[in-house]
Amino acid sequence: MPGIIAGSIFTFALTLGDFISPILVGGAHSQFIGNVIYDNIGTANNLPFAAALSLVPIAIMVIYITAARFMGAFEEIS
Numbered sequence: 001m002p003g004i005i006a007g008s009i010f011t012f013a014l015t016l017g018d019f020i021s022p023i024l025v026g027g028a029h030s031q032f033i034g035n036v037i038y039d040n041i042g043t044a045n046n047l048p049f050a051a052a053l054s055l056v057p058i059a060i061m062v063i064y065i066t067a068a069r070f071m072g073a074f075e076e077i078s
Contacts, residue, residue, distance in 0.1 A: 005073035009065060016057035033057060
């Protein structure tokens with residue numbers, strides 16, 4: 001079980017910031033969090049909103065890694 005949790009950390013960490021694949025799969029009008037952040041930096045030039053929205057994936061990963069730590073996923077790595 002700790003190995004599955006450790007492997008899922010790597011999987012979910014990469015998918016939270018992904019914005020190229022949803023554009024290719026879902027089209028230009030897909031509303032994933034990476035796309036919204038990217039659009040607000042490039043097109044809309046709304047850096048404060050993009051910075052605030054980028055904290056959402058960071059908070060998700062902090063919560064997930066903290067839960068994985070309490071489940072003992074990191075004792076198997078060392």
